[in-house]
Amino acid sequence: MTEASLPEQIASELRRHILRGKLAPGAQVKERDNAAELGVSRTPMREAIRILAKEGLVVLRPARSPIVAKPSYKEISDAIEVLLALEKLSAEIACAEATADDLTELRRITDHMSEHFDTTDPLDMFEIDMSFHTAIARASHNDALAETHGAYLARLWRARYLTAIKRRNRDRVVAHHTAILEALEARNRDAARAAIDRHLGTLPHDIREVFEAERTDAA
Amino acid sequence: MTEASLPEQIASELRRHILRGKLAPGAQVKERDNAAELGVSRTPMREAIRILAKEGLVVLRPARSPIVAKPSYKEISDAIEVLLALEKLSAEIACAEATADDLTELRRITDHMSEHFDTTDPLDMFEIDMSFHTAIARASHNDALAETHGAYLARLWRARYLTAIKRRNRDRVVAHHTAILEALEARNRDAARAAIDRHLGTLPHDIREVFEAERTDAA
DNA sequence: TCACGAGATTTGGTATACCAAAATTTGTTG
DNA sequence: CAACAAATTTTGGTATACCAAATCTCGTGA
Incomplete structure (x- = not known):
């Protein structure tokens, strides 16, 4: 299979965590912790979070930790x-x-x-x-x-x-x-x-x- | 008016440039140059470019300079x-x-x-x-x-x-x-x-x- | 003259350092 | 004991450093 970009790969991984329930709706998604968990730096993790935000899986809050979306x-x-x-x-x-x-x-x-x-x-x-x-x-x-x-x-x-x-x-x-x-x-x-x-x-x-x-x- | 985030402001500025024609369709949008031009670092400029990409005004190319969209x-x-x-x-x-x-x-x-x-x-x-x-x-x-x-x-x-x-x-x-x-x-x-x-x-x-x-x- | 390639340069991708604003803890006071 | 405030920690935002890949330059050889 053709290699996806690192942020895409990270986004896929996070997506699976969210969908599997490892990250519950409403939970905070911290850049540092998740980046360290996957052994990458904050930069691609940040981009991955933006990708998931665009998909609506997480919601961004200015100057606060993003949280897993909990749609009504x-x-x-x-x-x-x-x-x-x-x-x-x-x-x-x-x-x-x-x-x-x-x-x-x-x-x-x-x-x-x-x-x-x-x-x-x-x-x-x-x-x-x-x-x-x-x-x-x-x-x-x-x-x-x-x-x-x-x-x-x-x-x-x-x-x-x-x-x-x-x-x-x-x-x-x-x-x-x-x-x-x-x-x-x-x-x-x-x-x-x-x-x-x-x-x-x-x-x-x-x-x-x-x-x-x-x-x-x-x- | 309430202050928008820095990447949003940069995106607005870039958007104006594109719509006004200062950045022609097909032109490269280089992170360093545009960041220096506006007196910010590459990080928020990167995010601004992603915002415009999401809007379809620029297209991202892996490992290459993004370019102003030139839709057919x-x-x-x-x-x-x-x-x-x-x-x-x-x-x-x-x-x-x-x-x-x-x-x-x-x-x-x-x-x-x-x-x-x-x-x-x-x-x-x-x-x-x-x-x-x-x-x-x-x-x-x-x-x-x-x-x-x-x-x-x-x-x-x-x-x-x-x-x-x-x-x-x-x-x-x-x-x-x-x-x-x-x-x-x-x-x-x-x-x-x-x-x-x-x-x-x-x-x-x-x-x-x-x-x-x-x-x-x-x- | 032109095609090609080795080296230099540019540029996006990633890691890291630093800062300011939140969030948290803790100590003090009524 | 409760409530508030100051100090500390945590965390996202920004700047910068470094790297590898892509691009460009320019000289070499057919």
């Missing part, structure tokens, strides 16, 4: 609303612009998920799930759209992960992805929009359940 | 495609969520433009025009949406400005804005989408003309 339910559902719009736009454009290679890639991801769903680490499987959605955005051949879509996917990573492990259901995911894929292959914009609505439409509801479960745990 | 026609029209989708989404949500204050603010901006269009500096009037669109996004009360919409508006600043001064027409702008506003007041989602489509739909065409004019100038 409304903030998450707002982000989902945007993500949904971006992904439906991607699919619409992809109906006109997707190449055979784009569709092949989507088919490959879907088949891989179908085959290895129960024998793969949930975190890894979830990354594959995300790559399906990323591939849709990419198939629009609109770089700005793909980039913004990716940013929202990253921002919703944690929330989506929590719901995915709670509602882990191979047949449901594969059926939904297949429906989207077939709509794209048929170049049917309305069908694609509808399929994506069905796939992501339940997300706010699922996330609300996770939120309420957390609130109960705290009691 | 496709890149601009791609961005417009996303902006259009975001603004239509904003308007749809605003039909349900906008408060009386939101609508009053939109009305105020529209009236102000109508009244002072011919007696205001084009640059200032253009900023007011942008504030109308920003207010629509704000009226959705979806912060993520408003932020992303604002980012695209900023990214398209230069391109939109070039077309605005070329096709400066008070009646057209006011009529379009009024149509959008009335659709929002009527809480009519379809009408709002259609009005925004009419307003921004000609943008790619107008920008193409500017691009071709520039290409002719170069000859």
Whole structure:
């Protein structure tokens, strides 16, 4: 694999820590400590923190320690609303612009998920799930759209992960992805929009359940 | 006014230089030189450059000098495609969520433009025009949406400005804005989408003309 | 004359030092 | 014992030093 820049690598590492829960929402992210932990200096660590801030995983506070983001339910559902719009736009454009290679890639991801769903680490499987959605955005051949879509996917990573492990259901995911894929292959914009609505439409509801479960745990 | 952080101030200064043309598209933005020019060290200058990169005004190249962005026609029209989708989404949500204050603010901006269009500096009037669109996004009360919409508006600043001064027409702008506003007041989602489509739909065409004019100038 | 490469220079990336503002601790006082 | 304030520590912000890679210079040789 091609080497990413040091700040990117650090950001990936921090991201995993946050998503795995080693860094809880609301916790401070101190430049010195985390830099020392990973054996790098503060400079690239600073940049890594900015990358995560751009993704919305941490929030910067002037002259104070950054903290791991602790989004409210409304903030998450707002982000989902945007993500949904971006992904439906991607699919619409992809109906006109997707190449055979784009569709092949989507088919490959879907088949891989179908085959290895129960024998793969949930975190890894979830990354594959995300790559399906990323591939849709990419198939629009609109770089700005793909980039913004990716940013929202990253921002919703944690929330989506929590719901995915709670509602882990191979047949449901594969059926939904297949429906989207077939709509794209048929170049049917309305069908694609509808399929994506069905796939992501339940997300706010699922996330609300996770939120309420957390609130109960705290009691 | 409250003091912004040093990197933000530097970013503003650089932004002005770029938009004014002191830094031409394609020109290198060297950390040392620009830092010395403004009497700061490389560290905040680095951060300022990252800010502008996030806005799309400069592009970062690994291990090379960043350069002032020189977007192609496709890149601009791609961005417009996303902006259009975001603004239509904003308007749809605003039909349900906008408060009386939101609508009053939109009305105020529209009236102000109508009244002072011919007696205001084009640059200032253009900023007011942008504030109308920003207010629509704000009226959705979806912060993520408003932020992303604002980012695209900023990214398209230069391109939109070039077309605005070329096709400066008070009646057209006011009529379009009024149509959008009335659709929002009527809480009519379809009408709002259609009005925004009419307003921004000609943008790619107008920008193409500017691009071709520039290409002719170069000859 | 031109192509190529070795050395010098420039430049972004990283580490480290220093500073001022927060945060924390601690001591004093009512 | 509580509350406030001074001193200390911690921490982000900035400046600077150093390094390696990229770029540029310029001379050499075909």
